[in-house]
Amino acid sequence: MRFVSPKTEAQQALSALHRVRESFIRDRTKTINQIHGLLLEFGISLPVGRTAITRLPAALADHALPRHFVTIIEGLPAHFKYLETQITDIEKEIARQLATDDLGQRLLSIPGVGPVTASVLASEMGDGKQYACSRDFAASVGLVPRQFEARPGRASIKASPLRKFHTCRDLEIDI
Numbered sequence: 001m002r003f004v005s006p007k008t009e010a011q012q013a014l015s016a017l018h019r020v021r022e023s024f025i026r027d028r029t030k031t032i033n034q035i036h037g038l039l040l041e042f043g044i045s046l047p048v049g050r051t052a053i054t055r056l057p058a059a060l061a062d063h064a065l066p067r068h069f070v071t072i073i074e075g076l077p078a079h080f081k082y083l084e085t086q087i088t089d090i091e092k093e094i095a096r097q098l099a100t101d102d103l104g105q106r107l108l109s110i111p112g113v114g115p116v117t118a119s120v121l122a123s124e125m126g127d128g129k130q131y132a133c134s135r136d137f138a139a140s141v142g143l144v145p146r147q148f149e150a151r152p153g154r155a156s157i158k159a160s161p162l163r164k165f166h167t168c169r170d171l172e173i174d175i
Helices: 009-040 051-062 067-099 102-108 115-125 134-140 166-170
Strands: 146-151 154-158
Touching: 009 051, 009 067, 009 115, 051 067, 067 102, 067 115, 102 115
Parallel strands: none
Antiparallel strands: 146 154
């Protein structure tokens, strides 16, 4: 059995920031998809992605739609902008916390690792002393299949289930 050192309060706070940020990003995507879906019910097609927010006023002006529907749709871009500002504020807070963290600064020195990736790794990895090798760390965050020791000295690889560290996989770490 492998024992893991408990997270510090700073690591827990950083992990909470990442979970809230992920939630806001999902909500932002839901808002854009909701705009697309509601307009498609009336036969109005907008380009995929954030362009829908910029082209929405023109699309609403070009088509005759029920007034109560238009008021509902016009509120969604404001919600989108609110989510954008929340995501930006959280990313600034992550960068602020990362500036005071020695491990975060060392991770930032790696080419291709930005503030979000560095802070996720710092919050999930800790000091890293609990890992015997880099493969153990990669398996713990779900980047490679998990390793099990069926017999002493003989490792077998099994499929990696959905893990709580999906954030690391989502960041597409290329090392």
